[in-house]
Amino acid sequence: MTTVGKRGASSPRELTRISDRFSFIYIERAVIHAADNAITAADGDGVRHLPSATIGTLLLGPGTKISQQAIRLLGESGVGIVWVGEHGVRYYAGGRALSRSSALAEAQARLWANPRTRLNVARAMYSLRFPDEDPAGCSRRKLLGMEGDRVKTCYRTEAARTGIRWRGRHYVQGDFASGDAPNQAVTAAGQCMYGIAQSVVAALGCIPGLGFVHSGHELSFALDIADLYKTEIGIPVAFEVAAESWEDIGARVRRALRDRVHAERLLERCVRDVKTLLTSGMEESIPTEEDDPVRDRVRLQSDRGEELESGRNLGEGLIW
Template sequence: MASVSRRNALTPRQLTRTGERLSFIYLERCTVHRDANAITAEDAEGTTHIPSATIGTLLLGPGTRITHQAMSVLGETGAAVAWVGEQGVRYYAGGRALTRSSALAEAQAVQWANVRTRLSVARAMYRLRFPDVDPEGLTRKGLLGCEGRRVKDCYRAEAARTGIRWRGRKYIPGDFAAGDAVNQAITAAAQCMYGVAHAVVSSLGCSPALGFVHSGHELSFVLDIADLYKTEIGIPLAFDVAAESDEDVASRTRRALRDRINETSLLNRCVDDIKQLLLQGDMGEATSGDRDVVTLQSDGGRAVAAGRNYGDTVAGTGESEEMLW
């Protein structure tokens, strides 16, 4: 039997697509190991097997230990891994997810590098969030003002719908318990959405740092994408959970959000939204997750095959008869 280190890497066609995976799984106070092509979570109550190829993001909370072999299979199957705080409300670090094509990363960089196209993508994001508002012609300040008013309106509307007394949004970093039940639920939902957005952004090969609304942070684009679904999914769900009970708000919010994400096929939608925003309608073959192609940049915007020695090119072809590796 071949050792793990000698197994061939999975090709993109063998991997489960991002939109078909579970949104996230949260583990705490257990040891995560590998059993064949699955991971196992072992605690005092026993061992649970989890098919790694079906995971979007694995959230590792306090008290978790993960082995090298477990990380190996998660890397092979393209699952994102994030180390988070208790109840999943703080993000500490993350591991890379699957991506073979640079098409979306290049499209993101092109759109971000130009001031006009960067603003254009930001306006497109606001159209997705608030379809009844036309942001065309709005400045950055105007977009921020529009968002602030709409989010406040959403809080008031959800409070009226659920009968919760709303005293305003309050969150003290590092002190999750300081807020009331609905604020804790909103925070828990937001952190989970950040994890889901991070998994999708990474799996598509985009840069988490190049944001169009947010800026200056390593997760700016992740925050942009998570906010697309804040007033539609995150905030209403948080108010629903808080209206049911004040007990165990964080974990109930995570479970409810997980179910809502699966019910609404949010991962598929998130993938499509990112492609639409960055490609501006050009959903070409270059963005296929099945691509496993490396090329070299040549003159005139032309790409040539990698792995060849161009020190002595064949006349008229620009290609070499000699392989580089």
């Protein structure tokens, strides 16, 4: 009988680490199938082959059809899959984790479950975003106020740098066209960053819903991670694109952000930041797909933190 620990997917050794992948690939008006270990995208220009193991996030635009075999291949490769609207980007589904270990998820759950350590992680996230400030001792309300002030300052700074008239942040959920061009650009950049962050969170085997700043949403932790790079990458790219032209701004933001993310090796940095946030202060390092790519480890929990080998029945008379 096949067990979850012996699932018939490609092993992590056969896959490209999430930190080494392309950030995302956008496809629209195409039919997507699977062929061997690649997906094929057929459109009016012909057929393109894309190795699934090298993609971080696949953005599926309007007019896209995808087969069950392609979804299965992408899922086994740990690829984030995002269905994209005509203007914005919204995350709907993702693949399996590249890591076969639950260690990062367990570390995240322990930090999240304790209000003190949950606040400490939120402070550490603020330090990553704004290293020139010390958030030690700050309450959650104080952190939110400091973050809000810094983001507003970033908007004004980028508007001045790019020569854009900025009237403030205005976004109506589900109505991309309601904002002016700079706001549309910021929205498109933000949603792209959410998709990228979720693909990394999923690939590392973390729990998307357990956030340290955001709460109450199935992607709270992904939103936390995406915001780490908002003022450094997302907002500047959005204003630069809006300053060039207001035409087709959503698609142009996606392309510009893709190039910037690739040039700055953001996926590699994002992986490193997630691990640092969840394992800082631990005596032992947590294994991931880079450390132990060979096989799954499914074990049984016992008393006093002891773990037992799985795959056999343990009767009461068995002495451990």
